[in-house]
Amino acid sequence: MILDDSPQAKPEPPALNPIGDALFLDFDGCLVEIAPTPDAIKVPDDLPRVLQDLAARLNGALAIVSGRSLHELETFLKGFDGPMVGSHGAEARGMTAPMAHQPAGLSELQNEMADFASQSGLxxxxxxxxxxxxxxxxxxxxxxxxxxxxxxxxxxxxxxxxxxxxxxxxxPAGFSKDGALAALSNLPEFSARRPVYAGDDTTDEPALAWAEAQGGFGVKIGKGDSVARFRLDAPSRLRDWLAAGLES
Ligand SMILES: [Mg+2]
Structure with a gap:
């Protein structure tokens, strides 16, 4: 027996069950590798088609849940028509947008951030x-x-x-990826299925915990401790796992 008490040791996830699973996927660092700048990511040519085909196998129970803006997600994943949640839950496609009102001071806040970054060389x-x-x-x-x-x-x-x-x-305050998963799970395609969430970042931990608590499971992508029970080492490994789900 091999003992590994490292907090990072986690098994790879079981095969996707197309009949019973609902799949929620983070984007950056999960479906695609992190790049030096957010614009420099490389989206594999076949990724939108794999997501589209997998969504069909899952009867529509596949959604992208990201901190990116919805517009960027739609551009990067052109060819995938399923539900998408952007901006950590503040905007959505394929469901009622959860944003009740525009947060006050958005452009002033953005100007201050841009000024700070430029003064800091960031x-x-x-x-x-x-x-x-x-x-x-x-x-x-x-x-x-x-x-x-x-x-x-x-x-x-x-x-x-x-x-x-x-x-x-x-x-915007009051939005979160776990809140987005809970909202998506009320849609008929997702309800009564076991939630599976994959994500790589600290922003994903509440959503990974939510999937585990609902009787599903989380898949942590890459290094670092996580509440998820399972791990895949890199986005390429997740893409392999998704492709295998097309053949199971
Ligand atoms: Mg991410």
Whole structure:
């Protein structure tokens, strides 16, 4: 018997069950590898078709759930027509958009973030419902970026800080990926199925926990501790697992 008490040791997930599973997938770092900048990701040519075919096998129970804007998701995954949730749950396609009102001060907040990033020599990422400052190019600036974001969230009450990989994001308060999964699960295609969620980041942990708590399971993509029971080492391994689901 091999004993491995590393907190990172987790088995690979069981095969997808097309009859009984509902599949929820994060995008960056999960379906596609993280790139030096958000625009530089490479989407494999066949990914939208694999998602489309898998969604058909699952009778429509496949959704993308991401912190990206819906517009970016639609551009990157052109050819996949299924439900998508963007901006951590603040905008959606294929279901009623959960956004009740535009958060107050959006453009002022975005201007301040862009100014801060430019003064710090860091990348500002514009999002339809917020923004992000990336410190991948200069990780030593993380504490200053976090302090700036916290101060901003104090002043703009409709926004909350969302830590991400090598970035700090401001997004509308009151939305979350686990909330998005709960809303999607009320749709007829998803209800009465076992939720399976795959994600790579700290922002995914509540959604991974939600899937586990509902009798399904979570799949952590890549390194790092997680509440998920299962792990795949890289986005390419997840894509292999999805492709295998087409043949099972
Ligand atoms: Mg991700």
């Amino acid at each position: 990348l500002y990422e514009h999002k339809s419902h917020g923004g992000a400052v990336h410190f991948r190019s200069d990780p030593a600036q993380q504490p200053q970026v976090e302090a700036f974001a916290q101060a901003l969230a104090q002043r703009f009450g409709d926004f909350a800080v969302q830590p991400a990989k090598m970035a700090v994001e401001l997004r």
